[in-house]
Amino acid sequence: MSEQNPLLELPFQIPFTAIQAAHVEPAMQVLLARAEERLEAIAAPHAVRTWDNTMAALDAMSEDLDVAFAVVRHLEAAATSPELREAFGKIEPLVMAFYARIPLHEGLWRAVQEFAATGEAKGLTGVRKRYLDKTIQNFLRSGAGLSPEDKKKMEALDVELAELTTKFSQNVLDATNEFEHVVTDEAMLKGLPPSAVDAARESAKAKGLEGWRFTLQAPSYTPVLTYLDHAPTREKFYRAYMSRCSGGTRDNRELVLKILELRTRKASMLGFADFSDLVLEDRMAGRGERAWQFLLDLRAKTEPFFERENAELLAFRRELEGPSAPALQPWDVSYYAEKLRQARYDFDEEQLRPYFPMERVLAGMYELVERLYGVTVERDPAVAGWDPAVLYYRLKDSDGAFLGGFYADWYPRENKRGGAWMDAFRTGGPTAAGFVPHLGLMCGNMNPPVGGKPALLTHRDVETVFHEFGHLLHHLLSKVELRGLAGTNVAWDFVELPSQIMENWCWEREALDLFARHYETGEALPEELFRKMKAARTFRAANAQMRQLSFGVTDLALHRHYDAARDGDVVAYSKAILQQYSAAPLPDDHAMIAGFTHVFASPVGYAAGYYSYKWAEVLDADAFSLFREKGVFSREAGMRFRGTILERGDSEDPAQLFRALMGRDPDPAALLERAGLVA
Ligand SMILES: [Zn+2]
Numbered sequence: 001m002s003e004q005n006p007l008l009e010l011p012f013q014i015p016f017t018a019i020q021a022a023h024v025e026p027a028m029q030v031l032l033a034r035a036e037e038r039l040e041a042i043a044a045p046h047a048v049r050t051w052d053n054t055m056a057a058l059d060a061m062s063e064d065l066d067v068a069f070a071v072v073r074h075l076e077a078a079a080t081s082p083e084l085r086e087a088f089g090k091i092e093p094l095v096m097a098f099y100a101r102i103p104l105h106e107g108l109w110r111a112v113q114e115f116a117a118t119g120e121a122k123g124l125t126g127v128r129k130r131y132l133d134k135t136i137q138n139f140l141r142s143g144a145g146l147s148p149e150d151k152k153k154m155e156a157l158d159v160e161l162a163e164l165t166t167k168f169s170q171n172v173l174d175a176t177n178e179f180e181h182v183v184t185d186e187a188m189l190k191g192l193p194p195s196a197v198d199a200a201r202e203s204a205k206a207k208g209l210e211g212w213r214f215t216l217q218a219p220s221y222t223p224v225l226t227y228l229d230h231a232p233t234r235e236k237f238y239r240a241y242m243s244r245c246s247g248g249t250r251d252n253r254e255l256v257l258k259i260l261e262l263r264t265r266k267a268s269m270l271g272f273a274d275f276s277d278l279v280l281e282d283r284m285a286g287r288g289e290r291a292w293q294f295l296l297d298l299r300a301k302t303e304p305f306f307e308r309e310n311a312e313l314l315a316f317r318r319e320l321e322g323p324s325a326p327a328l329q330p331w332d333v334s335y336y337a338e339k340l341r342q343a344r345y346d347f348d349e350e351q352l353r354p355y356f357p358m359e360r361v362l363a364g365m366y367e368l369v370e371r372l373y374g375v376t377v378e379r380d381p382a383v384a385g386w387d388p389a390v391l392y393y394r395l396k397d398s399d400g401a402f403l404g405g406f407y408a409d410w411y412p413r414e415n416k417r418g419g420a421w422m423d424a425f426r427t428g429g430p431t432a433a434g435f436v437p438h439l440g441l442m443c444g445n446m447n448p449p450v451g452g453k454p455a456l457l458t459h460r461d462v463e464t465v466f467h468e469f470g471h472l473l474h475h476l477l478s479k480v481e482l483r484g485l486a487g488t489n490v491a492w493d494f495v496e497l498p499s500q501i502m503e504n505w506c507w508e509r510e511a512l513d514l515f516a517r518h519y520e521t522g523e524a525l526p527e528e529l530f531r532k533m534k535a536a537r538t539f540r541a542a543n544a545q546m547r548q549l550s551f552g553v554t555d556l557a558l559h560r561h562y563d564a565a566r567d568g569d570v571v572a573y574s575k576a577i578l579q580q581y582s583a584a585p586l587p588d589d590h591a592m593i594a595g596f597t598h599v600f601a602s603p604v605g606y607a608a609g610y611y612s613y614k615w616a617e618v619l620d621a622d623a624f625s626l627f628r629e630k631g632v633f634s635r636e637a638g639m640r641f642r643g644t645i646l647e648r649g650d651s652e653d654p655a656q657l658f659r660a661l662m663g664r665d666p667d668p669a670a671l672l673e674r675a676g677l678v679a
Helices: 021-043 051-060 063-078 082-104 106-116 126-141 148-178 194-206 218-227 231-242 253-269 275-280 288-321 330-345 349-355 358-373 459-476 497-507 527-537 541-560 570-580 612-630 635-646 654-662 669-674
Strands: 181-183 212-214 376-379 391-396 402-409 421-426 429-431 434-436 438-443
Touching (some): 021 082, 021 106, 051 106, 051 126, 063 438, 082 126, 082 148, 106 126, 148 253, 218 231, 275 288, 275 541, 288 612, 349 459, 358 635, 459 635, 497 612, 497 635, 541 612, 635 654
Antiparallel strands (some): 391 402, 421 438, 429 434
């Protein structure tokens, strides 16, 4: 191994370009060995168990491993290569196995129990008491109470689950990239907005092709389904997308079954009725049944509006095409919905793009958080990321204190996965030696600048940028002394509150005026356009809500009810559920779950937890009412949100944090009202 493996001693600013695939394996082996050594040192017999030599040591034990692993995982997601993917594929199971082994380590379990019996432990309060209590629960949930033989089985099971889910995820990425549709006849582009046509042109050029190239990546796929007049092409795209990984060399169907089977086996070994009860013990919902009822309750409240919307859409098509126009197919729904939206509101979302140039959106968002939370964001062009397109920023408190740094990477690349996400590199916080800054990142796949124009976003893109930045603030503003309870390390059904609440500002006139300006004229968003945008917000809200509920219900059904022997083919089983929430009959080759990365691309991820998006929407809609009441730029409300939520991580029960913010428990009425789903 080279003596200059950068992953071994990472400075605060990570030298991304110096990190090569060949560094990954040797560095991770060394860091794993170091973490093992520290683990054994904590677990070894101690004359006196103290907070410092047991719990604090446990919290700090794997920090350098965590950071290096986060960096490698990130590079695999945002700057991958065949070599890096291979190296990651080798080390990921080892690292996951190490993490999985921690709560199964008998000496460590003994050490934690010995400490828990001390007077020091009994006198703990606040975050330290919570850390001890949660550690004990986590150990038990991970199998600390199992026999040595069963512990071995559990370890092997976790490793297998990590491998299978990684394979699932790579299959989806590859299957998505494999598809392309090249158009050479301009007439076949009819209906598409110029931005989609330009992007397709650039994509073709980049591949050395004539014409226009379309893919299954969201910025290409979504406009095709929404605007393209040619129905057979929409059908082709829809079927290609919804049948990804349901056959051929990238078949995920067998993986889905195996993943579900392993999860069920795991829950049963630990004494839980099913996987949802195991996962939700540590969540705000507490139990699978509560999440299930939460979704069914929302479904019942949404269904009448959903049926009305579907009838309206069919009637609209028949208005356009005559009374014998056929019923809608799934690839028609977005298309006619967009036409109906335009007819009803004379509003085309594309009209908004010129008002949302990326740079202004970012500047406005940073100004917003300065007003609300008293923090400033400064760009530093001298700090390099993992690609020349990556930007670096510093976040400072009102007194100038450096709270943390973050990277932003907004445009698609071949070596980058789809979607938008936030991740943490380093978790800082208060220490005896002072405050240690955090380091994180946010990524997206927006339409890049083309033809000399700046990147112009859709309003949904703007919400996505705000959303990911909300996650990042949760990380960067954390003031929790323990890494394990800091920042976004919170219950999964609580983690979307800081992100989703940010989206609310994208709908407020005063907030939009900070950044929504025409990229050529500098003109503010015209009032008429704003009014239409607001009116369109609740357009087909029941369909949007049913879609989210369909994913949540399918996910819980798979992890609570599905029995392969009784229920048969898992794709057909899931399709039957999804059908109940769909505006159109799903085609035979529909196999959405074979590409359902939220639930199957990692050992837990959103498995049995997809409901948490809606759950968090209840929280965010409700919490935003504080800003409605005090003003959308209210520093008072902002500082209360910062102090009770953004700085607190998981240092207290999330239900308690929410009460500290609002003075009461969450109320779902605000969500239904915001969506226009009230009679
Ligand atoms: Zn999120």
